[in-house]
Amino acid sequence: MKILIANRGEIAVRIIRACREMEIPAVAVYSDCDRDARHVREADQAVHIGPSPAAQSYLRIEGIIEAARRTGADAIHPGYGFLAENAVFARACRDAGLTFIGPSPEAIGLMGSKTAAREAAIRAGVPVVPGLEQPFAADASAAEIAAAGAGVGYPLVVKAVAGGGGKGMRTVEKPEELLPAIRTARSEAGSAFGDSAVYLERRIINPRHIEIQLLGDHHGTVIPFVERECSIQRRHQKVVEESPSIAVDPGLRRRIAAAAASVARSVGYTNAGTIEFLLDESGAFYFLEMNTRLQVEHPVTEMVTSVDLVQWQIRIVRGERLDIDPERALSPHGHAIECRIYAEDPDLGFMPSPGLVRGLRPASGPGIRDDGGVGVGYTVPVFYDSLIAKLVAWGGSRPEAVSRMRRALREYQVLGIRTTIPFFLWLMRQPEYSAGEYDTTYLDRLLASRRESFNELDADDEDLAAIAAGLDAYLRASAAAAGQGTPESAALWKHAARREALRG
DSSP: OOEEEOOOHHHHHHHHHHHHHTTOOEEEEEEGGGTTOHHHHHSSEEEEEEOSSGGGTTTOHHHHHHHHHHHTOOEEEOOSSTTTTOHHHHHHHHHTTOEESSSOHHHHHHHTSHHHHHHHHHHTTOOBOSBOSSOOOTTOOHHHHHHHHHHHOSSEEEEESSOOTTTTEEEEOSGGGHHHHHHHHHHHHHHHHSOOOEEEEEOOSSOEEEEEEEEEOTTSOEEEOOOEEEEEEETTEEEEEEESOTTOOHHHHHHHHHHHHHHHHHTTOOEEEEEEEEEOTTSOEEEEEEEOSOOTTHHHHHHHHOOOHHHHHHHHHTTOOOOOOHHHHTSOOSEEEEEEEESEEGGGTTEEOOEEOOEEEOOOSTTEEEEEOOOTTOEEOSSSOOEEEEEEEEESSHHHHHHHHHHHHHHOEEESSOOSHHHHHHHHTOHHHHHTOOOTTHHHHHHHTOOSOTTOOOSOHHHHHHHHHHHHHHHHHHHHHHTOOOHHHHHHHHHHHHHHTTOO
């Protein structure tokens, strides 16, 4: 087997690592601006697939298929994002005689539609969020839309039928807000997913976002895993994930897991997937949607179960049977937290912060996992999602995991660009977060009340001088040992350390 990875950045690096452990050759693909990217350097082979815009490279199906042919790859892993949930791409792989490392095109097409997935959940006897069972017609009248809104009830949510990540999603509090929200959601969904269809769901007040990772093989076995808590969201986009959830006891865990497995079995689902639920204040849960791919937050599940999900994706398409103990999958060992490190400036409304990475010191030590995708000298481009790393902390308990994450965030240094590290340092200090007392609206409320800069230093000059001096000495020694570097480069670190080492 030889696997071509139809993706980039940190997830491509993650898949390459799995391939290397399984002694499977890995092929990277890259656009113009990714020529010197980390995933390109670490792969066994790399192929240029086009200009920097994703539509001309990572989203060009024929280019990906041709790259596989040219390199002799017989399987394609889509990662997440780009073509990962594209049924047309999965079918094109099959038609070309290539193994698509994921579910079947039919399952992607069915569960990739939120309305079709709702219907599947209903057939499986799983409760769903009250709402429309079909999307609005493109020519739906204002009167039809108003009647539908009244039928669902306010507050409600306008949701894109395709895609995810909060795109094409708008919360509506009053009837007069509905038409403008639908227009905006349709436009955003059309641009993001090539499908502008939207529908309505009742808004569950103060919910928690709980999801169940599962694996299904080609022999009829479906294994659900311990839940992930994904309630820390900014504008419907997850930014922190953890496992297990502080709000889920063993009995509820088994009920949610059984519901997720029931939905997957009802559609003959294979490979990795995630069923997402909303959990209300009374403890009732509702099916939300299914992600027919590997999730960004998969590392927290791996950390508390010691199961390599990417390797199992590969083993499943090779026809192997799942031999994971179902009890082990639902019995977490310790607690894990993931922070998504983005090249964004939290002081400027989380605007992207592309540019040259001039220095990098990832966090390390006991219980720390860094799924990074960039290196020193790499220029973070403007063309793609700004996620540059996933920082994961594991502890024997949730308080230990939180404490370990705080330490790791203080260690993690990225110079030359702004990142969300100062924001996460601030968040980890919030008493509600430490206590686990939050829901999907918590972070937006918290951010709305904040006025000070995330990048303000919170140590005195003497502390900063010591840190700067330590970094300065370390960089000078490293440069001397390598026979390279200049006083100017060390000075850059010294200046940056004073400004950035203890942000937030």
